[in-house]
Amino acid sequence: MQTKMTSDSVTSTLNELILLGELAPGTIISEVGLAKQFGVSRTPVREAIRKLSETGLVTLRPRQRPIVSLPSIAEALDQFEALAMLEADCCELAARRRTSEAMAQINSLNDACHHHFENRDVESYFKVNEEFHRSISEASNNTYLSGRAIQMRQRLRSLRAPRASEPDRMKASYAEHKRIVETVEANDPERARSAMLEHVAMVGERAADFIRSYTKLWEQTDQ
Structure with missing residues (x-):
């Protein structure tokens, strides 16, 4: 049976997807989509997004879904x-x-x-x-x-x-x-x-x- 991903592993995987360019700058991040992809609830995905926003890899937007950071x-x-x-x-x-x-x-x-x-x-x-x-x-x-x-x-x-x-x-x-x-x-x-x-x-x-x-x-x- 496949081991369920932890919050830390979700963060690490999402971080890698961004750094590898598989989630390109400017891409809208879907909590629902990632939760389904990783086989977890939305909670660890939401936590991963929050952590990556603190590193600058993700941008949180008021009343909109987060986005992979696209610098000026x-x-x-x-x-x-x-x-x-x-x-x-x-x-x-x-x-x-x-x-x-x-x-x-x-x-x-x-x-x-x-x-x-x-x-x-x-x-x-x-x-x-x-x-x-x-x-x-x-x-x-x-x-x-x-x-x-x-x-x-x-x-x-x-x-x-x-x-x-x-x-x-x-x-x-x-x-x-x-x-x-x-x-x-x-x-x-x-x-x-x-x-x-x-x-x-x-x-x-x-x-x-x-x-x-x-x-x-x-x-x-x-x-």
């Missing part, structure tokens, strides 16, 4: 700017401190990105892309800084995923990855930082385009 363009650009700075710091340190083992892992993941790019497998590319960025952050050998970068990247995942899955973006992303790998392997901190800043900034600009296209969802009222 200004807010999104601020968040991507913060991510770009964090990842650029990590990339700069990686170029100074990376070990041969870390470099081998970075190259391996970049090769995997190339394989998925050649096969136009956008879903697999996006997944390996996440590991590629994590490996760069961890190669900085600064646990606190890499942890912050990885956490921020995960938080912005639902905004990055729709744009990252486009074929033209995948092509540009791989070209940018190559520059990042070359600078880290060459132990060139300044160029490594610049390459990562440019890479993340481009994703942020495309995320802003995504938000513009979904502005009507943010303003949508229940029918």
Whole structure:
């Protein structure tokens, strides 16, 4: 017999659905629908929604159903700017401190990105892309800084995923990855930082385009 989900497991599952982009920014959240999907009453779903509203992932609206948070363009650009700075710091340190083992892992993941790019497998590319960025952050050998970068990247995942899955973006992303790998392997901190800043900034600009296209969802009222 299947174990009934607890309030905490409902919160964790809903959190993951949002971060993975399966519940896209601007999506109206149905307590009844989620309760049926999870096989629970509305109470743990309501509690999960409340908890996620405190983290900023869900927006509660007076006299309307809650919605997966869709930040303003200004807010999104601020968040991507913060991510770009964090990842650029990590990339700069990686170029100074990376070990041969870390470099081998970075190259391996970049090769995997190339394989998925050649096969136009956008879903697999996006997944390996996440590991590629994590490996760069961890190669900085600064646990606190890499942890912050990885956490921020995960938080912005639902905004990055729709744009990252486009074929033209995948092509540009791989070209940018190559520059990042070359600078880290060459132990060139300044160029490594610049390459990562440019890479993340481009994703942020495309995320802003995504938000513009979904502005009507943010303003949508229940029918």
